[in-house]
Amino acid sequence: MSVFMAKFNSKLAFIGSGNMGSAIIRGFISYGGVSASSIYVFDKEKTNYDSLQKLGVIAVDTVEAAILDADFIFLCVKPQIVSSVVKDCCAADSYQRSSVFVSIAASVPISLICKCAGGDVPVIRTMPNTPMLIGEGAIAICKNDLVDNKRFANVCRLFSSIAVVSVMEESMMNPVISVSGSSPAYVYYFIKSILDEALDQGFTQEQALPLIVGTVIGAARMVENADCSIDELIRRVCSPKGTTLEAMNVLQEEHFADIIGHAMRACNKRAEEISTELQS
Ligand SMILES: NC(=O)c1ccc[n+]([C@@H]2O[C@H](COP(=O)([O-])OP(=O)(O)OC[C@H]3O[C@@H](n4cnc5c(N)ncnc54)[C@H](OP(=O)(O)O)[C@@H]3O)[C@@H](O)[C@H]2O)c1
Incomplete structure (x- = not known):
């Protein structure tokens, strides 16, 4: 998995930079061809800001600043927090409805994210696992119809730099927790x-x-x-x-x-x- 990948030119916003969020950021920079300066992070807890900033990641103080011009908004918070984070994003002046939400939260359906967004928005739902922390993970992934194949392929390619990727129907995203998440x-x-x-x-x-x-x-x-x-x-x-x-x-x-x-x-x-x- 630790293969060099072609440059990835999109702007990525990360909401949440805890265990999983910061591991994914590090993996994308080290192996995914993502430039650190195209990653914006917002977290309530600033513990990881220093180390991420040393990599060149831009750590900001508001959701609004993180998601400005973001092509992808990675939701890396606990499942119980996802709804409020999506609402915060959608209430921000900088939010664009074309931004793709990429959720890593266990058990959070795409429909809930759309409901919190006040209507259908592009969403990619994933189920990663912790070996991703060392670039040896496994991740199940699905999308709704508003995500075009090109953007979906780009996100799958990014994750493939740190994990085995398996695309599946959303109906399998809860069962897959027992297969590869847990x-x-x-x-x-x-x-x-x-x-x-x-x-x-x-x-x-x-x-x-x-x-x-x-x-x-x-x-x-x-x-x-x-x-x-x-x-x-x-x-x-x-x-x-x-x-x-x-x-x-x-x-x-x-x-x-x-x-x-x-x-x-x-x-x-x-x-x-x-x-x-x-x-x-
Ligand atoms: N750990 C696993 O094995 C695993 C596997 C697969 C998927 N996942 C999924 O990964 C997600 C993240 O898990 P994690 O282990 O990385 O959690 P984590 O280490 O607790 O990181 C989440 C971060 O988000 C912050 N946060 C809370 N509310 C926020 C808000 N409103 N805006 C911005 N940031 C906020 C938290 O700050 P505070 O600490 O101050 O709350 C924390 O720093 C979860 O949804 C989980 O289901 C985890």
Whole structure:
């Protein structure tokens, strides 16, 4: 993903420069071909202003100044704040209805953004994940009809500099939270579970953790590059009467896959609840 990309000439406004907002800004500058001076940021909390300004980003004191002449307005605030931020943007004298809102907020439907804008406006809705902080993320993305294909392609290209991009219907944007938005936490938990057992078996963290991380990265790359199914990859590690087969038997007897499915459905249910709460 860390490939050099052609220059991106649009003006970008970021409302919110917390964890995700500042990570996306840094990624776009480092890998997306975006000039820092074309990025304007407004945040209520100025903690990240210094470091962003050192990169050449223009940090301003009002929403109005941030969105002046913006082609894209990135909404990088918590879901519960999105409505008021959209209203603030649309009430500003500098707001142009042609600006595309790009939301990274979980569970916030495009219709809510349009409602807060007082009518249909161009909106791109995304669901990123935190590995984007190191340019290795995954992001699901959709748009409404007011976003033309060229502007949508430009935003997809930008995100592709820091994440795997998957375009989908908006109806999949809540379910995808369980697939790629929240799933880094499941993977961390899996890694921690192997680590905890390794420590119990007498390994030091310095010995075990690099082996586990290397294994997870390597296994993921094997899946990415495989010329066969994932079941076949598993079968190739499981020699008859061997050690891996014993471990896999326990995972199946203990319904490992069912547990993951159960967790993902709980995640989806909460995503729907949050959407409902935001719209009530
Ligand atoms: N973290 C994740 O794993 C993850 C993954 C995918 C998507 N997301 C989405 O990313 C979005 C941002 O999350 P985050 O973790 O970056 O949050 P964050 O670190 O809290 O950053 C949000 C920033 O926006 C500021 N803010 C609050 N109200 C504002 C306003 N009215 N105008 C301008 N700025 C305002 C906040 O300031 P205060 O601190 O003063 O409120 C904070 O600095 C969320 O919608 C979340 O759903 C997060």
